[in-house]
Amino acid sequence: MKFRRLMAVMVKELRQMRRDRITLAMIIGIPVMQLLLFGYAINTNLRDLSAGIADQSRTSASRALVMDIVATGVVKPVQEAATPQELVESMRRGEISIGIVIPPDHERRRAEGREAVQILVDGSDNAVQSAAAQLAQMPLDGRSSPLATRTISVVGFYNPQRRSAVNIVPGLIGVILTMTMVLFTGVAIVRERERGNMELLIATPVSSAELMIGKVLPYVAIGLVQTTVVLALGMWLFQVPLGGSLLHAYIAACLLIVANLTLGLLISTRAQSQFQAMQMTFFIFLPSILLSGFMFPFAGMPKVVQWMAEALPLTHFLRLIRGVMLRGASLWELWADVLALLAFTTVMMTAAILRFRKRLD
Template sequence: MNLRRLISIVVKELRQLRRDRLTFAMIVGIPTMQLLLFGYAINMDIRHLPAAVLDQAQTVHAREVVAALGQTEVMDFRYFVKTPQELDALMRAGKISAALVIPADFERRLIEQTSDARPWPRPPLQIIVDGSDQVVQQAAAQLALLPLQALINPGQALPARNVEIVNFYNPERRAPVNTVPGLIGVILTMTMVLFTAMAIVRERERGNLEFLIATPVSPTELTIGKVLPFVGIGLVQVTVVLVLGVAIFQVPIRGPLLDVYGAALAFIVASLSLGVFISTLAQSQFQAMQLAFFTFLPQILLSGFMFPFEGMPRPAQYLAEIFPMTHFVRLIRGIMLRGAHLSELWPELAALAAFCAVTLTIAVLRTRKRLD
């Protein structure tokens, strides 16, 4: 081995890396992004869950309990309703993740907590949680441990059971019910973005772009033509996950199956548009894979699939709202687990449509039928 020749090769590789600005940026960008996401944005503390209050007692103690629970910052009481039907509508639409129900006989139940007349007095409070999100169940369990009497009269904490947890949509608390719908988004993100990110780049590397230049195909037709074949592939993947999820894990599909595919189709198009946009930035298939991976991590970690969305700092939440997977997780869980319709979840659908419009427009504008 000749040390001089070896050093020459090393210097040559470093110079080539310096000219490849995208790869050089990824060397710094990927560890920086991972550090920020895991160390700052990913917070297991659950705070500010959107919630509603159904106060059927309308007493001073009931209002004190609502105020005290609000000060814990676990639940953010945004709605005060009068009927259980209003609670059900808000939860189906995904506007709330939890609800505090104070029964009409709240004062009597509170007295029973201090008496020995009944061995198992009824809990004075009821917390209804959205079982389609496992994180919300954990937050409700934390609130159930709070001493109710201490909230009203500090220093008089009682060991009695004060809160009854009612788990909507997943009463058995089975983990696959929460994870399988979100896995549809993870699988589609990893395949659709990567496939299309390499589509145009592959044409350039293999020399097929010369043939496309000689054809009367417009940039719009070229971009859409690259996207359409993968739409069918994405729908096949959705079908496979649904069939296996129902057959093996008994995951329910409470909403219309047509709405499930409608939400999946919107997300597939959004992911493909992101992939096509990435392909217009990359100069090689390796760069395309790097950029695709660069979008995987924030989408999976910030979408609410793995970590509590409400526990993230505001800047991380604003960033998450940009990515299509955040809206798809809300859509697919709402339809499959809560039985909601697309019309009830239209804000998430509108966000996906806006993302598609922006990324596809930029991709079309950046697509040029020229080798340079």
């Protein structure tokens, strides 16, 4: 082994790496991205959970109690209701995560040491249940006696046993579809170019839009097969419930599939090789799984990071699939997230068509 030849190969590799902007970006970008995400964006201490208040007592004591609960910073009142049933309906539609019910005889119940406050919690997210349990242990009006804490009870909906599988399996559909759909189409156009098939396409009257849509449609069927596999195994092995319509669950999956496929097409028009396409896919997948609310609570992230997460299709799909499967909501009640996925698909497909050129270079 000659040292000069070894050095020549090393220098050549370093120069090639320097010319490859995608690889260079991964060398610097991945550690920076993970440091920022785990150090700044991800926070397991939930704050400002959307809450509805049903104060049926409407006394000075009940108002002071509500102020004490809000002062903890765990909840943020966004709705007032007359009855607990209204809070449950709002929770089913995903408008609130926590409902606080103060009965008409609140003061008498507290004096007798009975249940005086009821906290209704959306159990489709285990992190929200944990935050509600901590809130229930806080003393009332500054009192720290066991009698004070026993007057608050927590009622969990949609996953009262707090089984992790119930929360994870619906979200896992979105994670799998994000990873596979973006990757499949991310290498689609690049593979045609590398194999020389692009020359054949150039000689045909196929338009850019027809080529892009034709690339997308076969993978929609593949994505639906993956969705069926996860749903079937989740219901069979882990007894994950289906509270809403199975059709709506498949429609939500279709919305995510198409959104991810169009994103993959846009990547394929930018990448110069299949390896670059896979690298760029990784840059999309990492923030999606960390910021969407699948692994870490969405409400615990800073507002700026939440705004960034709203641009990710997986964020909206998690709200849709958990709403349909666990809370029994319909897609019409979750229309904001449906529109967000449709808008994302339109923008990505338009950008991919505009970037694509039917030529060898």
